[in-house]
Amino acid sequence: MIVLIAGATGLIGKELVRQCQESDIEVHYLTTRKEKIEQQAQYRGFYWNPNSGEIDTAAFEGVSAIINLAGASVSERWTDAYKTEILQSRIKSAELLYQTLSSIEHQITQYISSSGISIYPSDKQKHYTEESPAVSDAFLGKVVVAWEAAADQFASLPMRVAKVRTGIVLDNEGGALPKIVKPISMGVGAPLGDGQQWQSWIHIKDIAAIYVFLLKHKLSGVYNGVAPSPVTNEKMTKVIASHLKKRLWMPKVPAFALRLLLGEMGSLVLESQLVGAQKLEAEGFQFQFVNLEQAIEDLL
Numbered sequence: 001m002i003v004l005i006a007g008a009t010g011l012i013g014k015e016l017v018r019q020c021q022e023s024d025i026e027v028h029y030l031t032t033r034k035e036k037i038e039q040q041a042q043y044r045g046f047y048w049n050p051n052s053g054e055i056d057t058a059a060f061e062g063v064s065a066i067i068n069l070a071g072a073s074v075s076e077r078w079t080d081a082y083k084t085e086i087l088q089s090r091i092k093s094a095e096l097l098y099q100t101l102s103s104i105e106h107q108i109t110q111y112i113s114s115s116g117i118s119i120y121p122s123d124k125q126k127h128y129t130e131e132s133p134a135v136s137d138a139f140l141g142k143v144v145v146a147w148e149a150a151a152d153q154f155a156s157l158p159m160r161v162a163k164v165r166t167g168i169v170l171d172n173e174g175g176a177l178p179k180i181v182k183p184i185s186m187g188v189g190a191p192l193g194d195g196q197q198w199q200s201w202i203h204i205k206d207i208a209a210i211y212v213f214l215l216k217h218k219l220s221g222v223y224n225g226v227a228p229s230p231v232t233n234e235k236m237t238k239v240i241a242s243h244l245k246k247r248l249w250m251p252k253v254p255a256f257a258l259r260l261l262l263g264e265m266g267s268l269v270l271e272s273q274l275v276g277a278q279k280l281e282a283e284g285f286q287f288q289f290v291n292l293e294q295a296i297e298d299l300l
Contacts, residue, residue: 002026002062003215004108006048006093007069009036011174012114012166015208016067017043023212028059030070050092055100065110067211068093068151074140075179078265087143094150101157108159112214113151115163117200117224119144122271124196130165130222130279138267148222160220164210167226167275171204172299181300184241190250192258195234197272200226203289203298213285226275231292233269243296 003020007013008029020027021042030048031037037045046059050070070093072085094113101108118140120128128134135141148163155161170177183189207225214223231239234252241248259266277287289295 001064001215002028004028004030004059004063004066005069006030006066006097007071007114010069011169011171012204012207012211013069015171015204016069016211019205019208019212023216025212025215026062028063030055030059048096050089050096053096053099055096057100057104060101060104060106060108063106063108065112065215066097066108067112067215068097069114071114071147074268075176075265078139078263083139087146090143090147091150094147094153098150098153098157101154108157110160110162110215110218110220111151111154112162112164112211113147115148115151115165115222116140116144117165117167117226117273117275118271119148119165120273120275122197122267122273124198124272124274126274128224128273128275130224138271139264140267160218162214162220163222164207164214164225165222165275166207167200167202167224167230167273169204169207170201170295170299175204177299180236181240181244184237184246184248185244187246188250189237189241189246189248191234191237191248191252192269193233193252193255195232195237195252197233197270198230198274199233199236200224200230200273200275201236201292201295202227203295206287206289209288210280210285213280213283217283219283221279223280224275224277225280226277227287227292227295228277228281228290229292230274236292239292239296240300243293243300
């Protein structure tokens with residue numbers, strides 16, 4: 001099997017490539033940086049530029065599935081211009097793939113798109129499943145709605161379309177975890193806001209494994225990419241502090257202070273989504289890291 005990955009050099013992409021290679025799945029990958037193009041036996045790079053509409057169609061040769069992880073990071077400051085980039089980077093990448101596949105001969109039968117749990121409204125009581133109809137009207141909620149709509153159009157080609165609504169990805173080399181760990185390791189860590197907002201997290205190895213699972217089992221539909229045991233922000237802070245043997249003595253960081261500091265981006269740490277992954281488990285997926293303590297022990 002050959003899979004084409006967009007976003008293969010990002011946080012999830014690097015682990016996904018590793019797991020694909022372990023499973024004898026050959027990887028073609030798309031990159032906007034020509035210096036990142038490699039040509040190895042099981043790992044071949046191809047140039048594309050969604051902004052200009054350029055793509056090397058040789059990338060599709062022999063490919064049976066596409067995994068699209070492409071999209072600008074949401075952890076940069078949300079200026080108006082950058083908010084446009086967050087949205088357009090996700091839409092343009094899907095549009096270029098769709099338009100190209102509509103005009104060439106290919107053997108691709110599956111399209112798997114990254115998505116986000118930010119589609120669910122912030123709530124400290126509600127438990128969200130893939131069937132939950134509520135949609136957030138916040139900025140990231142609107143981004144996810146457009147992102148998934150861009151993925152859904154591949155069903156008309158026709159293809160099986162799967163969307164992975166990803167939670168907080170924990171990895172020791174990037175993403176949220178190093179940012180959470182840094183103040184705690186310096187002895188100035190504290191829960192954010194009231195600390196009772198739910199954080200639906202997932203270990204980097206498990207989120208990559210979900211993509212491989214969907215690929216191998218040819219699954220379609222929406223799946224929540226979160227571990228089975230979400231925790232509150234306060235619990236996550238305490239678990240990390242305990243592992244680092246650091247005392248939490250600072251008062252909780254007030255929500256208004258976070259909003260002053262981060263602006264609209266403060267929603268990343270203050271919103272609450274209690275999300276379940278029962279649909280994946282019902283399909284037979286087995287999480288390697290079920291509890292936060294287990295994940296932190298492995299990562300730190």
